[in-house]
Amino acid sequence: MTRIVQIVPFIGPGSGVAGVAWNLERQFRALGATVERYTFEDARQGKSSKWPKARLLRRFARGWRVVWLSTVGTARVRRFLAERPEAISICHNDLLAGDVYVDHGVILASMRARGNPAWLMLRNPFHIFIHLRDRYRYRGRTHRAVVALSRQDVAELHHAYGRVRPPVVVIPNGVDLDRFRPPTPQERREARAALRLGDEERVAVFVGHEFHRKGLDVAIEGLRHAPSVLLLIVGGSDEIIAEANAAAQAVGVGTRVLFVGPRYDLGPFLAAADMFVLPSAYEANALVVLEALASGLPVVTTRVGFAPEVVADGDNGFLVERDARVVGERLEQLALLSDDDLVEWGRRARASVEPYSWRAVAQRYLDLVAELQAERRVRSARDAARGASG
Known part of the structure; x- marks a missing residue:
């Protein structure tokens, strides 16, 4: 044995x-x-x-x-x-x-x-x-x-x-394909209701604790080029959340940023979202990218770690430079998709990680x-x- x-x-x-x-x-x-x-x-x-x-x-x-x-x-x-x-x-x-x-x-x-x-x-x-x-x-x-x-x-x-x-x-x-999966319509409604999100809002979720390396500042500034997107942020500490919130207010997007702090169970937040964003400077292999894809979310992420091997640009997400304008434009592109088209992107996202x-x-x-x-x-x-x- x-x-x-x-x-x-x-x-x-x-x-x-x-x-x-x-x-x-x-x-x-x-x-x-x-x-x-x-x-x-x-x-x-x-x-x-x-x-x-x-x-x-x-x-x-x-x-x-x-x-x-x-x-x-x-x-x-x-x-x-x-x-x-x-x-x-x-x-x-x-x-x-x-x-x-x-x-x-x-x-x-x-x-x-x-x-x-x-x-x-x-x-x-x-x-x-x-x-x-x-x-x-x-x-x-x-x-x-x-x-x-x-x-x-x-x-x-x-x-x-x-x-x-x-x-x-x-x-x-x-990735745990049973734990991370596309939500049912009921699960999505409950997840959004818990966060007081409306059905019409397009939500991008960011997950990470090291805000600077993970590129939260890039994602926040990117909202200036994504007027249809609300950014849901999971992770961080009181100090760096306060700093990030101040940055969001400074660039005029504070009303479209929602901090929920560190959470063990990511499922409800992935269920509430329409897309995932991680403009990270360095990753060996970000687990959360796989988890987002498995949850049926198209991702907008940089060409770091395993992302270039699993994200097909324009198919299940976008591979981008660490540039706020580019990140924001890609988020807005996803936000403007019809509900049916976004579901199809999510289906391809899920299929891309099933071998893993x-x-x-x-x-x-x-x-x-x-x-x-x-x-x-x-x-x-x-x-x-x-x-x-x-």
Whole structure:
């Protein structure tokens, strides 16, 4: 039986790295594999840790956790894996261990996308640590294979680190096609009523917490060129929501912007919308783009991450430059479609992600695991033969 250990700081339903590992774990088990997990709590060996309340201290604590996991946590997980020599291990973030490493983002690429990468790296020494750690990771022998989440991410890896020693395999993120689906007419009416939206309003939804990198400012300014569109914004913190609201008021679109704050369940907000917008500067593979498409929403997004591989420009959405006018014009183009035409765009959006169910993605990981197991058996047989001849 296939035995897998997933190494991940945190795991659970939702978005981000934790959600990816959680979905893979469920599907691995459904496909017959035995799965264990090794998390930050396992590395802490039962010791509790308090999270500081002050924002600056929380940022420092997050950075220090990365350093601790990369050093002490790595030593501990290696001992854990040594007790499971038959398992294939899949590492997500921070720890320097595992047969397979899943690249969830290149720190230098993210800094470049935000502008002035040297200054951004210097102002946060933890970013420098991550870059140097990952340079060691990709150019050394820590892992037997690397999974990139898109073809574009492969190029980012080579751009940031030069030669990548382990073979790189592209396996995108998946989407829960049962959880994210086009709403029924009743679900759509209820979702809109909860937000006090009328039937006639055309609504674009934006989802994300890092407003600057995700391009919320571009989407807000784009409303000046999309007079028929209301922008629904999910995510953020009190501080950055206040800043974004002030920006919307400054450009004269404040009455067409609705902030709902962070939400775990995106379903009602996707059900209430007619389209999705994400003019992001950098993504390895934005889960929310897949979730929006699966929900039957045409997307307006930049050519980052996996988007160019799943969005067919003019068919299930638009691939755009990070330019407010262009973003706004594309949103308005969708807003002016008839209801029947918008439904057809939504049908094509849904069809475009049906090959990327979490079950199908997990099977691709298991195919990679089988290759690594076969290589291990060949190597063990060769070493045994050498020992016998010696």
